[in-house]
Amino acid sequence: MEPPSAAAPACAAPSRRVAHLDMDAFYASVELLRYPELRGLPVVIGAGTRYQPHVNADGSRSFHRLRTYAGRGVVTTSTYEARALGVFSAMGMMKAAQLAPDAVLLPVDFAAYRDCSRRFKQAVAAIAPHIEDRGIDEIYIDLTALPEDSLTLARRLKEAVKQATGLSCSIGISPNKLLSKLASELDKPDGITIIGPGDLQRRIWPLDVSKVNGIGPKATERLRALGIDTIARLAQTPPALLQAQFGLSYARWLLDVTQGVDDRPVRTWSVPKSISRETTFERDLDVRRDRAELSTILVRLCTQLEGDLERKGYLGRTVGVKLRFDDFRTVTRDLTLPDAVADAAALLRGARACLKRIAFDHRLRLLGVRISALEKRNDSTRAGTQLSLY
Known part of the structure; x- marks a missing residue:
């Protein structure tokens, strides 16, 4: 296989405009x-x-x-x-x-944070409706079809968020999601950063490689071992060396990063892989002596997960549990149900079935419940079953 080659420079398609809006702290x-x-x-x-x-x-x-x-x-x-x-x-x-x-x-106070998240996203959607939700405090926005210039739009969006929530945000605007996410961090808090022609080398290349979404801790460590600590140094690295260290596909992507190339669209919706709730205990709990407390926690997690599914509009078919013992060993178990569910009672039954397949030979420090194999729910589905601790 031939080693990857450097891609075309960023901003080669100036007609595309993508914003990343990130709420400040x-x-x-x-x-x-x-x-x-x-x-x-x-x-x-x-x-x-x-x-x-x-x-x-x-x-x-x-x-x-x-x-x-x-x-x-x-x-x-x-x-x-x-x-x-x-x-x-x-x-x-x-x-x-x-x-x-x-x-x-x-x-x-997650209830307060979710309410504020809903309000800032509604305010943005009133100006620029093509939004990709990336979490409670950040979104991508496709600005391509809007007539205003980027700075005017950014100021309008920030003012709308301020009026709706009383909070500030930082916005990065560029031709793609990769550069816009990096840009939104450059002038925090309360910043506006626009990446245009000539800004790639000046503003993006000096950044640490760990700032790139997709270069995780392990990849960062391997890059540092090669003497690659910034995006600029990554851009100067021979493609053959990157391929030898990371394989062809990831090496090509790394070189795309250095040139600001990212063709991913702004997706207005996507089905998450899973939704989960977990908690770390204040003290290690014994599965027998602390059974009542553990049962209460399990019920609470399932109830919270029901609320998450209701709010996001999903059902799930596979229920899973996650345990971390006092020796830091983590164990997971999953159970696929015959029908997709969203109510806390069904989640609790599935979680308890998973727990029966685990040997409890140590005290517990963490318990989590998750639902996966998600699908959109219809309006007739309703949750809210009363739960018993046992």
Whole structure:
């Protein structure tokens, strides 16, 4: 096989315009709307409800500090001030407490985040309806057919989001999704970045290779071992070397990245592979002594998953469970049902059937439930069965 060759430069098709809109520190920003007195302070979100702020007799609020946290949770998000202290999402809370002990600690409120997500997406859709939903806080938008110039559109979108939510966002605009996602990170927070002719080498090539969506931790490590730390260095790497290290297909894609080539369309909808809920316990739980607590947690996860399916409009045929034991061993089991389901009672039955196929020889630190083999539901499907803990 011949080694891959460099692709055509980015911006070769200027008629295509794609935006990536990313909310700024989304969960944290929602909380700062609720608690404006915390603006400018390091704030970490990721605790349970027992860390709710306390309302004092005079109406003021007292907040927990990160140093008071005890448990094994992870940081959901943090403000930019906390990030400056080294605290980032997915970091263990106890490690975060060592880095920023005086940071304010807040519990997560996913209901509030989902409501804000819905409002900002509705505001964007009123201006540019061709949207690809990429999660609770980010979307791609196809701007190609709109008459306004890119800067005018970006300003309109940001103002609409601000009016709908009170929050800021950052927008990257380029000929494709790859460059727009990279661009939206360049001038955060509250930024607008437009990548046009000549901007590829100037703004994208200096970025670390790990910034590219699709170059994960393992690939980043292998690239660094070859002395490749930036997109510019990747662009200068002989194609034969990349093929030898990564294979033909991935090597070609890496070279496309360096040239800003990405032909993926903005898809207005897509069926996710799976939807899941999981929780890490504050302490290791014993399957016998803590049976009642584990059962309560399992019911709660299935109920939350039912809500996710209802909100997203899906049914699923394959139910799965995920367990992590106190020795950090992770076990999963799946069960394919005869019919697609969405109600919590059916999810619970499937999850319990999966659990019966696992040997519980250690205490548990995590439990998760997932549903896959998804399909769109019709309007006549309704959930809401009352559940029993046993």
